Structure formats: structure tokens, C-alpha cells
Amino acid sequence: MTTQDDWIANLKAASGDLARSSTVTRVADLLRQQITDGHLVPGAALPEKLLSEAANVSRNTMREAFRLLAQEGLVVHEFNRGVFVRSLTLADVADVYRVRRILEGAGVRNAAEAGPEPVARVGAVVAEGERAAAEGRWADVGTADIRFHQAVAALCGSPRVDDMMRHLLAELRLVFHVMGSAERFHGPYLPRNRRLADLLAAGDLTTADQELRAYLYDAEAQLTAAYTAVEPA
Amino acid sequence: MTTQDDWIANLKAASGDLARSSTVTRVADLLRQQITDGHLVPGAALPEKLLSEAANVSRNTMREAFRLLAQEGLVVHEFNRGVFVRSLTLADVADVYRVRRILEGAGVRNAAEAGPEPVARVGAVVAEGERAAAEGRWADVGTADIRFHQAVAALCGSPRVDDMMRHLLAELRLVFHVMGSAERFHGPYLPRNRRLADLLAAGDLTTADQELRAYLYDAEAQLTAAYTAVEPA
DNA sequence: GAGTAGGGATTGTTCAACAATCGGGCAATA
DNA sequence: TATTGCCCGATTGTTGAACAATCCCTACTC
Known part of the structure; x- marks a missing residue:
């Protein structure tokens, strides 16, 4: 049967x-x-x-x-x-990261209730990114990074949150292509992804939450700086 | 100039x-x-x-x-x-409330950074609801209740969050009309709106956060119960 | 009663046409 | 020169009709 x-x-x-x-x-x-x-x-x-x-x-x-x-x-x-x-303004970029902090933060704090499988998926995506980096497949590193953040938000266990994340990341891709070589942008975040995945697996959600917040603030700052250099308006 | x-x-x-x-x-x-x-x-x-x-x-x-x-x-x-x-399933209702807890909760925790004006708006909407209730305008009580939750989510200071809330509440309206007399559903929550607004004004965000969580869980339970009675599937 | 072939109704897609509007250029005016 | 007013080509907004593809219901067969 x-x-x-x-x-x-x-x-x-x-x-x-x-x-x-x-x-x-x-x-x-x-x-x-x-x-x-x-x-x-x-x-x-x-x-x-x-x-x-x-x-x-x-x-x-x-x-x-x-x-x-x-x-x-x-x-x-x-x-x-x-x-x-669509052409994103700096205010749009700021807002996207604002919402990302909300959604991914909610995911991290919900990791315990989410169960082991979604948490394992986060780790798996990070491993995939590390493998791609070791083999020099930089484009795959970028997609793995994006999938990592989707996996974090997926810890909410909500289809609607998944939808929102997909939209937010699609909007961000618009920005990535304005600045050259999007691959180099994702690379430096691999160690932080790893650390977050480990914290989640260990169940230290408080530290993970703080870490993620700082993470996203840094990423926003870097992206904003690179974006202002290209798109003054 | x-x-x-x-x-x-x-x-x-x-x-x-x-x-x-x-x-x-x-x-x-x-x-x-x-x-x-x-x-x-x-x-x-x-x-x-x-x-x-x-x-x-x-x-x-x-x-x-x-x-x-x-x-x-x-x-x-x-x-x-x-x-x-659109016809919402029970899973949809649960998901809508899941996301509402995330967004409205983020709003409450962000009340300090949001500044005084958005917090004042929350109080104003509650007062409007109380006035409507005193004068027996039950339909206006309902709309004031909805606007209250929008105002809470607006504490995030994010246009995208505002959009999401508008969508979520529009979806919920589909459910409200399935069960008769949507007005009676909003009325009992007026005191809790008042308490939340006071906590926000006083700056006691931790208590407000807990209160809101319990609030939304109760509302979801009541709505779910009423919905199963009408929509078995 | 279960499965199966019509057949009418609805949707998917195309095409051609016309009105409304936009953007740029050109001339007239001060 | 700068501004205003106007015209014209190009693009969009909207319509109506047409035909193919699909679905759903019904009647028929066994």
C-alpha cells in the first residue's frame, strides 16, 4: 500500500x-x-x-x-x-534588509519548534556552499548563500514566509547585478553561515539570533556602500 | 525656497x-x-x-x-x-496567524526605535474603536480592530511589512464573512487592544510582546473553532 | 452501476482596429 | 536664450470577434 x-x-x-x-x-x-x-x-x-x-x-x-x-x-x-x-532605491534595499532581519530572525528563534529536519537542511546548504567554494564554483557559492537564507527563514514553518523570502531575494538579485561580480559578494559570508548553522544545530538560539542580526547589518552596509558607488540616485 | x-x-x-x-x-x-x-x-x-x-x-x-x-x-x-x-483552508488560517505573530511581534519589539508618532497612532486607533463601541457602531469597531493590528505592524517602519499585513488581513476577511456576524468577533478584543496600547505607550515592550502573543493565539483558536463548525474541509 | 463517447459551455490565445496618451521636435514669441 | 504652444510619430489602453483547447455534464452502452 x-x-x-x-x-x-x-x-x-x-x-x-x-x-x-x-x-x-x-x-x-x-x-x-x-x-x-x-x-x-x-x-x-x-x-x-x-x-x-x-x-x-x-x-x-x-x-x-x-x-x-x-x-x-x-x-x-x-x-x-x-x-x-524594477530599479531599487537605497530605501528599498534598507527595507528589504529590515524585513529579512524580521523573517530570518523569527526563523532562528523558532528553530526549536521547527524540529530537526529543517535545521539539518540549513547545515546541508552550508556544506554545499563550502564544497562549491573548495572547487572554485563561485556562481554556485552565490546560489548556496541565497538558499542558506531561505532555509533559515523556512525555520518559521510558514509557506507565506517562504513566499516573502523568495520575493525579497529576487528583488535583491536586481541589486546584485548592478554591481559587478556578484560572486565575490557572497564568498566572505560562508564562514558566518557555517557558524550560524553550528549554533542552530547546538540549540544556542540566543547567540544565533544576535549573530544573525549583526550578520545582516554588515551585509546591508556593504551592499549599500557598493550600491551608492554605482547608483547615486 | x-x-x-x-x-x-x-x-x-x-x-x-x-x-x-x-x-x-x-x-x-x-x-x-x-x-x-x-x-x-x-x-x-x-x-x-x-x-x-x-x-x-x-x-x-x-x-x-x-x-x-x-x-x-x-x-x-x-x-x-x-x-x-479564494477559499481559505484551516492550514491557511493557521499560517496567517503564524505570520501575524511574527510581523506584529516585530512591530512591538521595535516600538522604541519607531519613535513616538507611530506609537501614538496605535493609541488613537484604539480610542476610535472605543468610541465606536460606545455608540454601538459595531461595523466601525471591526474596522478599528483591523486598523489597530495594522498600526502595530507599522511599528516596524517598513512599507513591505505594511503591504504584507494588508494582504494578510484581506485574506482573513474572507474567513470572517463565512461565519455570521463578524462584528461580534471583534468586540471582545477591545480591552486587550487598550491594554496593549497602554503597555506600548509606557514602554513595557517585553510584557507587550508576551501579551500580544497570547492575544493572537486566543484569537486564532476562537476563529479556528468557529471556522471548523462551518467549513469542515 | 461503472465506464465511455458525445456536445455545449468556458477558457486560452490570437488578431486587427481605434482611441488616448506620451515624448520629442519645431516654430513662434518675448 | 528661455519659455511656451503645437504637432506628429510611437506606444499603450481597450475593444470585439474569432478559433482552438479544455472541461464538465449527460446520455448511452454493457
Whole structure:
């Protein structure tokens, strides 16, 4: 019975991907890729006619895709003016880190109630980052760093918090690409990730909470400094 | 020069309201009103043809309005099946309160850094609720209760947190209307709002934090009990 | 009663058209 | 020169119709 249920569960999980067709979704995926990869710089205009013809879809379909991306905060829609790649102000960066301190802090303080598996996941992600660093795969170090913070927030055990973190980190990626070589930015934080994971595994949540706070304040300061150098406004 | 800059600043603030037209926005406002007022029960289907003809707009326009409402979590869009008024599960209710504890708790703990004005706003909203209760305006008591919690979360000083709270409370409104007489639900919490506001004004944030936690757990329990009685699934 | 083939209704997507608006250039004026 | 007013091309906002794809219900078969 368990094996049979597993078949069903697997099918159910796969069916989500199958039914997920929808041209709008696919177009949105394409644009999202272009944006998060940094091929579309913040502030760039996205003319509907040009893009719809390039993607071989109708203008209306492209418009619906725009709505999806606007929902995710990757683009902004200005009435009668068009759609533009989102450009974060310094106030935005400060606010993102403010919310990150709240959500990741809540995750750390909830680590005991969250149980052992989510805590283990945090450690696993750090190990993955260390492995990538040892092998010089700097891009993977960056994604591991992002996944680390997602794993910390996931300690809240809340789907909505997971959603919010995904959005916040997507917004930050907009900033990362403005300053060159995003990889070098994540590297120095690996030891601190390790220390946090160890503190969590040991159950010393008070120290972990303080550590994380300082961590995020430092990261914000560094990012802000690098960002002001490029984006004066 | 300062006065001249003030003129400009005022114009700039007002200009946002002027350009805010857009048929899509207006249609979305209409539907949002119908949903939050409870005229559209959760789970109800929203056929595009019917609604677009009723609102005298094109089907495409109605679709874009749907995307906006889906972004706010008021409706869900199922591929090839249509749009339905969002129906919250018990797990959703639990998660909403989980996040509320995180955000409102962060607000309370941040009250000192937030400064006096946001704290004063919390007290003002409570006073407004008490006035409404004294005059028997129960509907206003409900809205004052909601605004109270928004004011508490606003102590974070974060636009993004404000956004999240607005979304969470909008989701909760979907639940309120399922159980009859939402007014009676908010009334008993007025004294606790008052106590919390006083604790905040006095600067006793530790007690306020504990109080708020217990508060939200109680509210969740009561709402969950009332909700299971109506919505077994 | 369970499974299965219609068939009507709804959604997904496209296309073409027109009104409304924006942005830039150009000329007129002081 | 700087400002104002105006025009024009380009882009967006919105509409209506059309067709394919899909879902859901019903009637039919065994």
C-alpha cells in the first residue's frame, strides 16, 4: 500500500508540472530568466510590441505575463508609459534588509519548534556552499548563500514566509547585478553561515539570533556602500 | 525656497491620484469591494464572459483585473478552469496567524526605535474603536480592530511589512464573512487592544510582546473553532 | 452501476482596429 | 536664450470577434 501510494504521490507531483502549461506562464518564465540573469538592466523599458513579436505571442498574452512579473516585483507597470525592469532605491534595499532581519530572525528563534529536519537542511546548504567554494564554483557559492537564507527563514514553518523570502531575494538579485561580480559578494559570508548553522544545530538560539542580526547589518552596509558607488540616485 | 519646494512636493503627491485611472484598476476595485463585503462567497466561480458583460468591459480587460486580484490573494486562477473567490483552508488560517505573530511581534519589539508618532497612532486607533463601541457602531469597531493590528505592524517602519499585513488581513476577511456576524468577533478584543496600547505607550515592550502573543493565539483558536463548525474541509 | 463517447459551455490565445496618451521636435514669441 | 504652444510619430489602453483547447455534464452502452 505504501508503494502504491508513493506512485500516486509521484504522479500527483508530476501532474502539477504537466498542467502548468499556459503560454503566459512560459513567457513570464523567459522574461524572469532574462531579468534575474542580469541581461535586462534595471530601468530598461519593455515595449509590448517588440517583446510580443520576439516571443511569437500576442500582445495581450505578453501583457498578462507582465502582470505576473509585476506581482513578483521584478518589473513595474506605469500607466500609459509601459513596463520597466524594477530599479531599487537605497530605501528599498534598507527595507528589504529590515524585513529579512524580521523573517530570518523569527526563523532562528523558532528553530526549536521547527524540529530537526529543517535545521539539518540549513547545515546541508552550508556544506554545499563550502564544497562549491573548495572547487572554485563561485556562481554556485552565490546560489548556496541565497538558499542558506531561505532555509533559515523556512525555520518559521510558514509557506507565506517562504513566499516573502523568495520575493525579497529576487528583488535583491536586481541589486546584485548592478554591481559587478556578484560572486565575490557572497564568498566572505560562508564562514558566518557555517557558524550560524553550528549554533542552530547546538540549540544556542540566543547567540544565533544576535549573530544573525549583526550578520545582516554588515551585509546591508556593504551592499549599500557598493550600491551608492554605482547608483547615486 | 523651502515654501517653493513644499508646493512642488504637494503637487507631486497629488499627481499620483490623478493618473491612477485605468479601466482595469476600476474593475478590480469593484470586484474587490464585492468580495471584501462578503457578497461573493469563497469558492464562487467568476465567469469572464458574464462579468465582463456585466461591467461593460472587454473580456481581456476583465482578465487583467483577475490577475490583479489574484496577486492580492482574493481570487485563485485555475488553468483552463477559471477564476474563483479564494477559499481559505484551516492550514491557511493557521499560517496567517503564524505570520501575524511574527510581523506584529516585530512591530512591538521595535516600538522604541519607531519613535513616538507611530506609537501614538496605535493609541488613537484604539480610542476610535472605543468610541465606536460606545455608540454601538459595531461595523466601525471591526474596522478599528483591523486598523489597530495594522498600526502595530507599522511599528516596524517598513512599507513591505505594511503591504504584507494588508494582504494578510484581506485574506482573513474572507474567513470572517463565512461565519455570521463578524462584528461580534471583534468586540471582545477591545480591552486587550487598550491594554496593549497602554503597555506600548509606557514602554513595557517585553510584557507587550508576551501579551500580544497570547492575544493572537486566543484569537486564532476562537476563529479556528468557529471556522471548523462551518467549513469542515 | 461503472465506464465511455458525445456536445455545449468556458477558457486560452490570437488578431486587427481605434482611441488616448506620451515624448520629442519645431516654430513662434518675448 | 528661455519659455511656451503645437504637432506628429510611437506606444499603450481597450475593444470585439474569432478559433482552438479544455472541461464538465449527460446520455448511452454493457
